[in-house]
Amino acid sequence: MPRMTSRIALVALLALSACGGSENTGNSSGSGSNPYAGKTLKLGAVLSMTGAGAVYGVGTKNGADLAVDTINASGGVNGAMVSLTTRDDASDKAQSAQVAQTLIQQDQVLGLLGPTLSNSAVAMHPLAESLHVPVVGISNTGINIVPDCNFPDQTPCKFIFRDSLGEETAIPDNIKAYSDAAHPKTAVLLVAKDDKFSSDGGVIVQQNVAKFGITLLASIQFSKADADLSTPVTSAVQKNPDVIFITSLGNIPARIMTAARTQGFKGQFLGGNGFNTAVVSKAAGAAGKGAQSGSAWYINNTFPSNAAFVSAYKAKYNIDPDQFAAQGYTGVLIMAAAAKAAGLTFGDPTQDRQKLRDALEKVSLDTPLGPFQFTSTHDVKQTVWIIQMDGSGGFTLVTSIKPS
Amino acid sequence: MDFFTQLFTDPVGFYQSHELLVAQCGINSILAISIFLTLYSGQLTLANAGFMAVGAYTTVIMSLDLHTPLVLNMLAGSLLAGAVGLLIGLPVLRLRGVFLAIATLGFGEALRFGVILNLPITGQGQGLKNPSADPLNGITPILIALPILTYVVWRLTGTRLGQAWAAIREDELAASSNGIDVPRYKMIAFVAGAVVAGFAGALETHINFFVDPTSYSAARSISILTFAVVGSSVMVLGPIVGATVLTALPEIVQQAANYRDVVNGVILILIIIFRPKGILGGGGLAILRPGWWPQGRRLRHARAAAPD
């Protein structure tokens, strides 16, 4: 075990020094006074540890904590130790903004990760932007996250970044991959109308199917509070489509798949980020076999730092990491890499936050998600992994799509 | 107990780092006052989240599409909520007790699922962003509105109107036979509550940036009721105390980390068991006796005299 930890530490260290070295900041390795030595790099995370978003928040926190341990075990960021304060927002957007404010103004964090839900990001991100605190969204896949966090105002937000793959990329890529392979003709969309995430995904599906020669026979709406989804599923199955699109979160995809297969549906399920956790694959069981989605991460991807991340995660938590853990882990690595290159003074937080933000725009490092740098709109540019549920709680890789 | 240490030793710093929490306490206090108005007149209504939605959506849609001044939008939102209250009140206010509660709850859900989710102008499930939101300055109108509202409602409870409400609450039949126009006074309370709830909804979009249907669920109405009952539903400070305590509680018990909902629940039960008429309600602190303990004479009499 100690040997493994040190190997991981080494990988992370290499990753950090690789990017730090490329930036000429003039103070990172100078002899004599190193302003980082003995300091604490304060970061905050706003995650959903309770409530409906806890399904994702727990994995993210595990990943982020692992990254902090790894960095600190290998000497921190230029000698400064990373401290990450995680606060629970109870999956509620009002509390998201409240705890973010407390982290910024009481704990004086330099940068923030989060929040878990895109629904909460609409409240927290504009607040952080107005207080000039850099934020890396680690699981926000919705629309209007970056760069237009102040939408409908189109002025790009300066302080908001994300390392999570947006549904606007993942859903079309997934539809393309499937229609290239199977040439489906017809589809039905099932969308939870009272859930912003699902509605956003539904709009993306509606905008994209025609491009791939698919006719959308119907958009069937239901409520996420419906106890029995048999009724909408029956309507969908009776239309006899080649594809059923599901854009929901939580257990809903699994419940729809189970009901649809029971009612004799033989076609294909395509979905969004809501598919990408082992929990959903496990709950869907045999009914989910073959259900396909675009993911930001795949456990067996061959990026150099992925294997080390996966084994360290298993060693620490005794379970496989998921996409959310990988994104949380990556979020901390990105912050640390930027902090390393930023030339922080550890004096005035306002100044340091500005420097951290500027450095974030230039980070370039190797992560479990692949070689990472932000686009000019602060978004991710990364490989999309098209994955399928394997019918027994896991995923298999269909194909990967390199960023264009 | 960092929360209290900072609150008492460094109130300015506390305020600066908890401004949004204070703002939410303020909004929830206003909401609690809105339900207080109906509770005070003996009506258990749970339409407040629905009225909030009317106020919030009206304000945001007006700023988005009409670009009218904020004050006008909020005023319109509150008044429209009142108008909807009048329409809903006509059929339902002859119901009582739990029936009234559930009918009004049904109104809220019908509004959310039937109307908001189906009108393109509301952004449906995707919601709407409030273009004029400003979380850190949005607190000012809240801090101004709350004391004014409290004062007005406090004075109101002393007027003939307030006395009529109290009389209806104590005994509707007696009030009616004393010449009080019961339906009219009930309606006034209901509509006033709707206006106040609509106003709170409008205010909230300014600190939360966003309106979407999830914020106005039946669960929200029930938590508003909890604020008022925990504080006390017979004096106007009660709802404010209840709302402030229950809104700040998750932050106070933050050290319970993942178990804070458990701690929240335990505290809620303890408050209501020891102070069944609310924190500010009368009746002294309850002393719990085990079942085999002889009951006091006063209590036994009270029970024997209790109506079924």
Added chain:
Amino acid sequence: MAQQLLNAIFIGSIYALFAVGYTLVFGVLGILNLAHSAVFMLGAVLTYALLVLHHQPFLVAVLISVVVCGLLGLVIEFVTLRPLRRRNAPQIAALISTIGLAQILVAIVEQSNAGSLTSWLWVDGANSVRFPPQSVPNPTYHVAGLTLEASKLAIVVVTVMLVLLLGYVMRSTQVGRGLRAVAENPRAALLMGINVNRMFALTLFISSALAGLAGILFAIALTDIDPYIGRDQVELKGLAVIVLGGMGSIPGAVIGGYLLGLIEVLAFVSLGSNVEAGVAFLALFVMLVLRPQGLFGARLRERL
């Protein structure tokens, strides 16, 4: 359409079974017990724990869970209701204290993970799981173009049988007569020598055991067990059902359950998917305005 009618009957049965216990407490104690939905959820969670974490046979798991849920009803009575009754507190105080208890129960399950104190109960946090298909067999039949699942058929049968049994107990046994007497007039019942407190406790026990059983059947038929199944998916509907049927009326709750299932499905099929939930609550609203006593409320005297 035929398949949709079957869907309506299945979901109606769940609503009915959930609502029967709900309405029983209201009928006898005059209180809305908002912890009912949490007990419903715990029924499913406990069965899952016994089955999957403790490797018990299915029927044993169900039996233990139902009894534990019944005992939980006693917790509701002794922790949240009796102290308030003894203080002669307003009824609304009892409503709030049951909300508090529901919050605690949901939070305990939600925060149970592999390493936590309650890992014997639940290890899946906020996640949703289902019973392993091999331990709870659910054969599916395709007859005349219709899909029939054994589990859903079983729900209908169990619901009908339980309601008949409850009806028999209420009408023809000593205990049932006692409960009805208490429901009618607690003070008179007290004078007649009935131990009213014991009757209240018994009511909570029966009601909660029924809630637990409803939760188990829900979990089997809808392949969904998580901390929120009671709170988010059946609580409000259950409230609508007992109002539709008439507060406190057991037959009313059953008919109301099926009626709500039917209204929802018909609204979905005829008016389109976007208005379904709105229609259910609109029906509730109209019902209350036109006939506040509910379908069966007129015969309040014999509501049990």
